[in-house]
Amino acid sequence: MALQIFDMNYGTQFGSLWPSIRISLLSEQKYGALFNNFCDVKLVTQQLEDLNAIDFIWEAQNAVKDLDSMAEQGAREQVLSPETQTELCEPRDQPVSFISPNIKCYTFPRGDISLFPQAKPDILGILGYYLLNAASVLPVLALNVQPGDLVLDLCAAPGGKTLAILQTGCCRELAVNDISASRIDRLHRILHSYLPEQLINKVKITRKDGRNWRDLNDTCYDRVLVDVPCTNDRQSLKEEENSIFKYGRKEERKMLPMLQLQLLVAGILAAKPGGEVMYSTCTLSQLQNEYVVEGAVELLKVEHGITVQVADLSYFRRLFQSTFSFYQDCRLGELILPNLSANFGPMYFCKLQRLN
Template identity: 40%
Template sequence: MLGTEGDVLISPACWQYAVLLNRFNYSFELEKNLHLKGYHTLSQGSLPYHPKSMQCYLSRTPDRMPSERHQIGNLKKYYLLNAASLLPVLALELRDGEKVLDLCAAPGGKSVALLQCADPGYLHCNEYDGLRFRWLKQTLESFIPQPLVDVIKVSELDGRDLGDAQPGTFDKVLVDAPCSNDRSWLFSSDSQKAACRISQRRNLPVLQIELLRSAIKALRPGGLLVYSTCTLSKAENQDVISEILNSYSNIIPVDIKEMARTCSRDFTFAPTGQECGLLVIPDKGKAWGPMYIAKLKKS
């Protein structure tokens, strides 16, 4: 474990929560309140792709807004999230009318964020785990108006089979893969659960590679794919992407170093040794991540 990020990861009191505003239920009062509390907007438009419709507010302190309750028929005004989880969404560069696949979509924060960026022609949100699938559906109902929900398909399929079922269908694919989530895994007092997770950890790269192979099949030629995890593990990050790049001649890495340059005010990045890969590491006052992001294109 590295120094400062290890301290931040095992100290939930240091964790920060960003506030993603819901453009479908915008509140001027809420935005004014965030400004008064000293929040600032993510990167304030300096990113190569950062649509004005996606507004996320960050605080330098571990201030946490209260969560809004789920109420049927009422859209929530904001979503609380780890700000680093917006970087994979921004890396996808979503445009109106595109066909998008969120392969491992629960609990739904990245799907909600995608819909803050643009109005896709079709969004397929998939989640294999039954409990997380129900959570995903509730999240979408809480944030997205009915007309837009009608262009969203929510499925409970094994992501490894989706590429065969819908080959060459999508303009953009997000694979926010199951991983050894360092935040929740480290902060656990259950030693039995910890032992089980350590044994699972060894099998995760195999699953991650299989999910990526399926995503590549589902992607149309010329389409973009973003892979992300919330772990510091090189075996689940750089090694998985290297394996994919070594096995496909039609998958090319996309340089995303510019994102690290423009976001350095809000995030701390560790070197990955890859032009197509970024790693956000938690730091004091920037307690975001861990979040690994890699960007690929199908030629």
């Protein structure tokens, strides 16, 4: 059922790109190992490097820095040909510092489909890395959490992105919420396997319907992550149990864009003026991605008099093009396409700034 619906919708949405996305979605996904800064850093770094895995974030930042210094040097020495200079001196929309610090994620190089072994607990019982779809780290990087920030993770369970946010070491306060009791239990277990007790005590965990966040809380946040429930395209092709494409869940599926819109609006209302909100999904669907963003921007303007600006994240393409396959025609935000040589995603992320 999922595949039939995808063929119908994505065939139209992606045209000639769809057959290659389709086969990638049906193939084994690639993982990333989100590095846990609270483990024995030297030992785990060595283990990951022995596997020939690379921290793709560090590598991308260095590649850009190298290009920039080459461009600077070239400009000084005036030795580059005019064509090369244009390419190397291309102005960046954002500097590299516009990504959250201290997050490390190891992947195998493009085309290498090796698997990471499960992380083993150290003598304190702490695990060295968390396996996830490496594209899941991108929304957290782009959220760009700054030292002293108040941060809200509105749909947080089981907690992969929460862990990534905590790696930055920047949050003055982190509020973590999810509506599902069983998934909150998983989140608790994950936090206890990766973090020291003092840090867990600083995380405020709630189990609320995120759509009503503002009615229940009066804190205004600097950064909000709204990682909504979606058709979870890759998972839906693999697992029947609990699938949103099951016959009995048709109505729920139809209502997903409305739920996503309400959660995004709630997330923006929870941000302070000037605050930044990241909307993310793991679906390719335009209806659940760009259309939800457009709907939320419009609704906030009309019903709340709030202006929201969609940020340009195209510098992410430049930074991470050697690790991920970016969709070139995304109107708002960025979309990572599954690709056989870099089988991450799908992951859509779009940053919004609340202006008033």
